[in-house]
Every structure is written in C-alpha cells, then in structure tokens.
Amino acid sequence: MARLNDEVGALLQEYSDLLLLTGGDAYRARSYEKAARSVGGHPEDLARLDAEGLQAIPGVGRSTAEKITEYLGTGRVAAVDALRAKVPPGVREIMAIPTVGPKKAALVHRELGVSTVDELLDAARAGRLDDLPGLGARTAENIVHGIEVLRQGGGRVLISTALALAEEIAAAVREASGCERCTWAGSLRRMRETVGDVDVLAAADDSAPLTAALTGHPLTAEVLGSGTTKTSVRTTRGLQVDLRVVPAEDWGAGLVYFTGSKAHNVKLRARAVRAGLKLSEYGLFEADGGRKLASRTEEDVYEALGLPWIPPTLREDRGEIEDALNGELGQPVTEQDVRGDLHTHTDLTDGLAPLEEMLAAAHRRRWSYVAVTDHAPNLAMQRMTDAKMLAQREQLQALQGSFGRMRLLHGTELNIDPDGGVDWPPEFLAGFDLCVASIHSAFTLDRAAQTRRLVRACENPYVHVIGHPTTRLLGRRAPIDADFDEVFAAAARTGTVLEVNASPERLDLGDELIIAAHRHGVRFAVNTDAHATVHLDNLRFGVATAQRGRLAAEEVVNTWPLQKLRRFLKADLKRAPG
C-alpha cells in the first residue's frame, strides 16, 4: 500500500539533499524534506489522489504536487534530473556518513574533486582534508570512523525494504502460468534485522514462465544468471533476488532448505544422517535405498526427523532444535497476542497524524488499549510544554469511549539526560498513565557513564519503559556503549520494562540482547514508536524480533489484559512511597 508513497518520499528526500549540496535555499530544502516525510507516512495511496488531494497532504503545496504528478505520469521529475546531472551520486552517499552533512560533502567535492566515499576515505587517510578551511585532523578521524560505522551494514538493507521488494516480486511470480505457490525464504523469512539478498521460492513443473516473470519485471535491472531451477537478478535498487523453482511435491523440503539458517540446516542434516537418512532441498530420503520419506510440507519434513515444526524466526541454531526435542520450544509471542501499543506519537510533537487519526488507526487494529507518548520538553525541537501535554490529556479523556472499548492511556516519551535524569518533576510525572524514557542525546559517553545513566533511569519510580535501549540505527548509528548486563539486572530489580522497538530502522532491543535480558528476568514491551498511522504495521517486525529473542506472550507486557497491565504500571515496586 505505502510502497509508492515511500518511493515518492525517497525522491523528494533526494531532491532536498541535492538542493543542499548545490547550495540551494535551506528553507526550500527543508520544505521538500518535510514533504518527503509527510508523503511517506500518508495513509492513502498517492496514485489515487488528484492535484487537490495531493495538496491536502500537510507540507505538500502546488510545486511539490506538480512534481509528484509529473513522477506518477512519466516516472521522472525534470527538476530532480537537472540536479542529478550536477552532483555525482557518490557525493550524496558521502552525506550519509555520520558527522558529514551537505556542507562538508560539497566542500570536499568542490575543493578536492572527491565524489565517492572511497575517495573521501583515501583523502582523509592521506591528510588531504587538513588543508581545507574549517576542517582539521579531528574531522578527518571522525570521517574515517563514520565510514566504518556506515560500512558495518555491509550492503545489507532494512527488513522493511527487503519485504516490500519480496512481496512485489512474489506477487508477479504468482501470476505466472503454472505457478502453484510462491513465497520468500532466507533471512527475510527468518526476519533477521537486515537482509543481504532476497530468496524467493516457487513451486511449478515448468519454471520458464516464472523465470520470465522475474527477468522481465520492471524492478529487474540486470540478469546475473538464469537456469531451470535458479535465476538471479540485480534489482534497480541494487538488492539481489534469487528465484528458486521446485516441484510442488518438494515444496516443504525446498522451503526448509532455502529458509535456513545454514547452521540450522547443518544440524538438521546431521540429525538425518544419524538416523540413516539424507536431507536435501528435494526431500528427506533413506540414505541407502533413496526412498523419499517427506518433502511436501515443512511439517512433514520436521516430523519425519522427529521434530515439531519450528517457526522460521527461531531457525538460527541457538538451541531451538534441542529445545524442540525436549518439548521446550514454547509458544513464541505472535502479532495476535499483542493487545496494544505503549509507544506512539502524534502531530503534537514529531508525529504526522493528529491524535484522533492515530487513535482511529489503532482502533482498526482492534487493540484493547493504546498509549499516546509524545516527546517531553528536553528534546527542545519538539517545543513541548506543560500546557500542551495537559491539554492533550484532556483531549484524550474526552475521547475515552469514542473508539469502542479501546482504553486510551496518556503517556510521554521522556529524555534520559547524561546523568540519568528525565524531564519534569515527580509531581508532573505522576499524572501520566505511563512513561517511556529514552536516550536522544550524548551517544558518545563512555561505557561507565552510559551504564550509570540507564541504571538510574530504571531506578526512577516513574519510568515504566526504557525506549529503544541501545539507540542504534541500523546501518547508520552504532549502539551506545554500555554494560547491558548491568542495565538488565537493574531493569529486572526495579520492574522496568525494556522496549523491543519495532521500527525497522531500530529493532531495539535486538534478538541477542533480548535473550540476554530475558535471562535476568526482565519484562518487555513490543512497541511501534509510530510517527504515522502506517507505522502501526511495523508491529510485525517487532514481534518477529521478539520471537527471535525467544519471548513468549507472557513476558511481553502489552499482550496482557488492561487490568493486569494497569496493576503492573501502578505496582509499589515502581512507585515511590506515598
């Protein structure tokens, strides 16, 4: 649904970047940036809007609407093309390096002719940046470090990006003649936090029409190789897609094989070998006679190996096979278990949708409760005030009952300052149903300071949830350095909930830290941190991450009924005496 909107949003963002790189008016650039965000978070498909409808989107005026219309009609925007011709694409990539913005990117391009990240790295290491006005040795160091952070992503893309691509390709393959089934496998099906390439699996007797659907797809930029069972292409956005076609009767075996992980499969095959069997993408066979024992469904394959079906999100060889054998796999939390969201924003701060729209979208998800948690005043750019917050509370109270039986909770997202303190005095904090507290500044404090800061936030009796605890941004910002074992111990001791932030660019906590925190007996909340109604759909990424962290519904407080949740929020453990 939102894919076209995201595409247009990306284009407007690019135009904004290009305006800044070419020394255009900063306010004009900001207009396009604002429009980009607004379009990306707009719930209606742009293709269904006329000029008037487009201009009704906040931040979209006549000029932006014309550009969108031009793009929808021709697939291009002349103004964007004109600027692209002036700025090599690598220069815009330079802007993505932390600590490098449009000014520095333009400077190195103009003065040194640097037009790729690699060239900038060379220049920084060779000391050639030191001669530029306003740049020194320290800047060069930061740039080198920034490039390292950027490269740790290793060309992988966000799960949301990969999923949108996979859905589109799979839909096209399903339309091909003779296609019986088609879905995606690989790390995308396991819902790893980032994806290196997309594996699409299809079932058909004749692969040719399916292959043609992929190689002829508008998203395909280059065919890397094509045979009867496997075809690989590079898409227009750089991501590789592998299509595998198996006979319908081997669907289950193929799905197990291509879902992985490699380590999970190795263990499955070893188990097969010990039982005198052989497991491949074509099925489970007797090792000697070659008779096929199972291949039609995943359940068949696992069952023939003496195992229950294991959810894809668990297939990482982290003990899931042993647990399955011992009957200790448990029931991972599912999207259906979630009864509400405890971290959402409205246009009172940096959200895009007004309160009523966010609540209506939450209600459509049939939630039992939702907490509205706009930013607190210490994040100065949000211009929060006591009066605004209290007015929102009144508005929320007035709306109570307007969305069926969905309970509206009033919360806030506090800012954890470098010492571990938060916005507002206790008497004001006491007025909220729920407080999320997050780090939004001072990301570079040393380990001891970050640890102390988070522990103190946990010890604050008014802080119920620590939001996006590591503050990482996948591929863009490293997690803060803290002794998370100590933080988890503090969270468990104080009854502070740790967030599994479902935003695909965060997924924070990630699966491994969830497992570590779980050992301490911590409770979790899977929250969307939605800044637009469409972001509520990100819940699935958070739930998948929780599954990968081996969480059951019971350990996730927003699967609890309202009464239980409210008792928990008011527990003496978290409240100061009196």
Place this chain on the structure above:
DNA sequence: GCCGTTTTCGGCCCGACTGTTTTCAGTCG
C-alpha cells in the same frame, strides 16, 4: 517551497555539542 487565531509576506523546529575557531559553522536529534 509551504503556510496563515502573525493570513499573501515573512517567517520557518530549538538548543547542544563538536571542532574549529578567537566568535562561529556544521551537524544532529
């Protein structure tokens, strides 16, 4: 370029931090 209980011009998200400066520019949330 967008927008209007400041309404067709003149503002626009504010403040901290960092590294380079000697009073400030760039970046970030």
